[in-house]
Amino acid sequence: MNAASTLRHLIPTRWPLIQAPMAGVQGSAMAVAVSNAGGLGSLPCAMLTLDALRAELQAITAQTSQPYNVNFFCHTVPAHDAAKEAAWRAALAPFYAEHGIDPAAIAAGAGRAPFSHEAADVLEAFKPPVVSFHFGLPAPDLLARVKAWGAVVLSSATTVAEARWLQAHGADAIIAQGVEAGGHRGMFLPANTLGEHAGLSGTWPTDWATELLTQQGTFTLLPQIVAAVQCPVIAAGGIADTAGVRATMALGAAGVQVGTAYLLCPEATTSAVHRAALQSPAAQHTALTTLFTGRPARGIVNRVMRELGPLSHAAPPFPTATAAIAPLRAAAEKMGVRDFSPLWSGQNTAGCRAVGAAQITLNLAEVLSI
Amino acid sequence: MNAASTLRHLIPTRWPLIQAPMAGVQGSAMAVAVSNAGGLGSLPCAMLTLDALRAELQAITAQTSQPYNVNFFCHTVPAHDAAKEAAWRAALAPFYAEHGIDPAAIAAGAGRAPFSHEAADVLEAFKPPVVSFHFGLPAPDLLARVKAWGAVVLSSATTVAEARWLQAHGADAIIAQGVEAGGHRGMFLPANTLGEHAGLSGTWPTDWATELLTQQGTFTLLPQIVAAVQCPVIAAGGIADTAGVRATMALGAAGVQVGTAYLLCPEATTSAVHRAALQSPAAQHTALTTLFTGRPARGIVNRVMRELGPLSHAAPPFPTATAAIAPLRAAAEKMGVRDFSPLWSGQNTAGCRAVGAAQITLNLAEVLSI
Numbered sequence: 048m049n050a051a052s053t054l055r056h057l058i059p060t061r062w063p064l065i066q067a068p069m070a071g072v073q074g075s076a077m078a079v080a081v082s083n084a085g086g087l088g089s090l091p092c093a094m095l096t097l098d099a100l101r102a103e104l105q106a107i108t109a110q111t112s113q114p115y116n117v118n119f120f121c122h123t124v125p126a127h128d129a130a131k132e133a134a135w136r137a138a139l140a141p142f143y144a145e146h147g148i149d150p151a152a153i154a155a156g157a158g159r160a161p162f163s164h165e166a167a168d169v170l171e172a173f174k175p176p177v178v179s180f181h182f183g184l185p186a187p188d189l190l191a192r193v194k195a196w197g198a199v200v201l202s203s204a205t206t207v208a209e210a211r212w213l214q215a216h217g218a219d220a221i222i223a224q225g226v227e228a229g230g231h232r233g234m235f236l237p238a239n240t241l242g243e244h245a246g247l248s249g250t251w252p253t254d255w256a257t258e259l260l261t262q263q264g265t266f267t268l269l270p271q272i273v274a275a276v277q278c279p280v281i282a283a284g285g286i287a288d289t290a291g292v293r294a295t296m297a298l299g300a301a302g303v304q305v306g307t308a309y310l311l312c313p314e315a316t317t318s319a320v321h322r323a324a325l326q327s328p329a330a331q332h333t334a335l336t337t338l339f340t341g342r343p344a345r346g347i348v349n350r351v352m353r354e355l356g357p358l359s360h361a362a363p364p365f366p367t368a369t370a371a372i373a374p375l376r377a378a379a380e381k382m383g384v385r386d387f388s389p390l391w392s393g394q395n396t397a398g399c400r401a402v403g404a405a406q407i408t409l410n411l412a413e414v415l416s417i
Numbered sequence: 418m419n420a421a422s423t424l425r426h427l428i429p430t431r432w433p434l435i436q437a438p439m440a441g442v443q444g445s446a447m448a449v450a451v452s453n454a455g456g457l458g459s460l461p462c463a464m465l466t467l468d469a470l471r472a473e474l475q476a477i478t479a480q481t482s483q484p485y486n487v488n489f490f491c492h493t494v495p496a497h498d499a500a501k502e503a504a505w506r507a508a509l510a511p512f513y514a515e516h517g518i519d520p521a522a523i524a525a526g527a528g529r530a531p532f533s534h535e536a537a538d539v540l541e542a543f544k545p546p547v548v549s550f551h552f553g554l555p556a557p558d559l560l561a562r563v564k565a566w567g568a569v570v571l572s573s574a575t576t577v578a579e580a581r582w583l584q585a586h587g588a589d590a591i592i593a594q595g596v597e598a599g600g601h602r603g604m605f606l607p608a609n610t611l612g613e614h615a616g617l618s619g620t621w622p623t624d625w626a627t628e629l630l631t632q633q634g635t636f637t638l639l640p641q642i643v644a645a646v647q648c649p650v651i652a653a654g655g656i657a658d659t660a661g662v663r664a665t666m667a668l669g670a671a672g673v674q675v676g677t678a679y680l681l682c683p684e685a686t687t688s689a690v691h692r693a694a695l696q697s698p699a700a701q702h703t704a705l706t707t708l709f710t711g712r713p714a715r716g717i718v719n720r721v722m723r724e725l726g727p728l729s730h731a732a733p734p735f736p737t738a739t740a741a742i743a744p745l746r747a748a749a750e751k752m753g754v755r756d757f758s759p760l761w762s763g764q765n766t767a768g769c770r771a772v773g774a775a776q777i778t779l780n781l782a783e784v785l786s787i
Contacts, residue, residue, distance in 0.1 A: 206701075207701055208701070225634055225636060226596070226634055227633060227634045227636055227637045256626035256627075256630075256728070257626075257704075257726055257727060257728070259629075259630065260626075260629065260704040260705045260706075260727055260728070261702060261703065261704045261718070263597060263634070263764045264595055264596055264597045264633070264634020264635055264636055264637075264654070264655060264764070265634055265636040266595060266597055266634055266635040266636045266654065266655040266656075266661070266664065266765075267597045267634075267654075267655035267657075267763070267764040267765040268764075270657070270658075270660060270661070270765065270767070271701075271765060271767065274767065284634070284636065284637075285634060285636040285637035286636075287637075287640070288640075290640060290667050290668055290669065291636070291640070291667075291668070293664075293667040294636065294663075294664040294665075294667040294668050295664075297660050297661075297663040297664040297667055298660055298661070298664050299660065331576075331577055331578070331641075332631060333631065334627075334630040334631045335630045336630075348631070356627055357627060357630055358626070358627070358630070393637070394633045394634070394637040394638075395636075395637040395640065395641060397640070397641065397644065
């Protein structure tokens with residue numbers, strides 16, 4: 048069996064096309080539309096309460112009998128750090144003043160929850176056929192629970208070393224996430240470690256700016272991961288149209304994961320300012336930024352990224368940056384202003400269309416038909 | 418005519434394959450071998466004196482009747498800045514001490530010269546059929562001299578805006594240089610300017626680390642440049658084998674430019690430590706660094722990149738960083754140590770083979786045959 052047929056065996060959708068889970072801009076409606084169209088619809092779960100997770104799973108299973116994917120982050124929630132939180136609020140202070148926001152009224156909080164036994168309790172009632180993770184994999188006992196109901200496990204790699212790690216730790220297929228991708232980089236092994244693997248002396252600086260200098264585009268990451276692992280590899284990052292799909296196939300992909308192209312769909316919950324940005328010349332200009340969550344994620348450059356710098360050291364650790372910037376986003380969006388919104392986008396918006404998610408899926412799948 | 422046939426009309430080589438000019442690691446021998454094999458051999462001229470340039474052109478024209486390319490940088494040489502030079506030497510001081518080097522004995526200097534009327538004087542006697550530039554294009558009067566003998570003019574774009582600028586200012590074909598590429602990024606329009614084009618408020622921070630967050634991989638840069646310009650687009654960055662060539666064709670490339678795959682050829686002047694690094698696990702770990710010249714260029718991570726940080730603010734403006742670090746390189750290489758060498762490499766060394774440049778050319782060209 049080649050990698051493509053292995054993937055089809057693992058995930059028996061009509062086409063090896065995964066709609067990328069995009070927390071904050073889509074829910075069950077998108078997943079249902081894509082799964083019913085023959086792709087693999089995804090439900091991003093990192094920002095859902097347990098009750099909301101249950102409700103979304105009920106919505107999906109009520110509307111499709113096709114395979115679907117649920118996606119979770121697996122990060123460690125950092126201890127509350129009053130000094131870092133204060134520094135972050137100090138950096139945002141001029142913006143609070145401008146918008147008449149009282150920072151004392153803003154509660155600190157995590158914003159995004161990692162996969163947990165409580166979430167697994169909810170999932171067990173539904174037994175989702177595919178579970179994908181970002182930032183590595185959950186602890187072995189938690190991963191074992193997912194595997195116990197037969198779920199196929201996916202996770203993202205941004206380096207060859209991460210792909211090897213994921214294969215060794217239980218991933219059934221690997222998503223090669225090129226640096227072109229929108230949203231969070233899945234990075235979970237520091238380049239520092241890679242340096243040690245390569246027998247280098249000295250300490251690699253641990254700031255994000257330096258770390259990101261080593262990240263790879265889809266064009267080189269994909270074939271090197273394909274060569275390094277035995278499991279199927281799914282290409283992600285910059286795939287906007289059938290030409291992009293064909294190019295990933297030439298580079299050895301068993302399937303593709305596409306996110307940005309779905310952002311204008313009616314099934315997406317993309318905000319009005321975000322939709323406008325995606326259709327403007329500003330979409331040419333994305334950057335990786337830590338300002339919205341604390342980890343690097345790619346979005347269209349806006350005012351706060353320009354004024355603080357996209358990787359400002361003032362941003363506290365993931366996922367705690369969200370709480371303090373969220374009220375600014377809400378206030379600005381009310382005025383139709385995108386200055387403080389995370390405008391997630393990959394580096395190619397040419398595939399974005401304000402048509403149904405089924406149509407986006409069918410257009411991309413055209414060259415995937417066997 | 419489609420883009421590929423237009424390129425063939427402009428550059429009548431057997432295959433639309435350009436050997437990337439790589440200053441410091443190759444000269445006329447490589448260019449001759451590639452041109453005679455049916456690709457477009459390139460002579461990097463930024464580090465050649467006028468006498469050396471003339472000698473290299475004599476060597477090429479004596480050994481091939483096929484088209485060849487000469488490549489120049491077009492940067493502005495910065496005024497000598499004693500404070501910046503001193504700061505750079507201070508950052509390198511512990512390494513000088515370790516190697517018993519007297520920094521007072523090191524002359525400051527540029528290291529790389531931009532294209533000039535004096536260089537054009539030398540070229541005019543040879544009328545090279547193709548002239549490629551990095552960092553934009555030379556001043557209009559200088560470009561006019563090149564065009565006067567009928568040379569086809571190429572230059573590299575790292576953004577869609579740069580590609581449009583190059584087309585408007587006289588480039589006959591554009592090299593789309595994905596961030597995977599080894600050596601210097603061709604960046605010449607700051608992302609700052611792009612932000613202004615997109616109607617953004619605020620000032621984009623002007624440090625390299627921030628600027629690089631916006632750079633694109635081949636996978637998204639190539640198709641967007643193809644869509645934005647009328648002239649043929651040549652893909653560069655991460656192309657290691659025929660699969661990579663096929664993928665660029667799927668994305669609309671009229672031809673390819675390949676560098677890293679040639680670095681182990683006998684015709685290359687790649688140093689022993691550089692060859693060893695390319696064949697080691699360390700080659701998995703490249704980063705963009707300003708330490709060797711002052712501008713970001715991709716190379717394999719080594720000790721000085723780790724210890725100073727690859728984009729250390731201590732590095733003075735391009736191209737003046739070279740002078741102070743060169744004696745460290747020389748001293749370390751004598752001991753077989755690569756700690757201070759610019760180990761230029763793209764992000765995929767899978768195509769590197771210690772075989773003749775003609776063989777590398779023929780292997781890649783296999784899927785380009787019409």
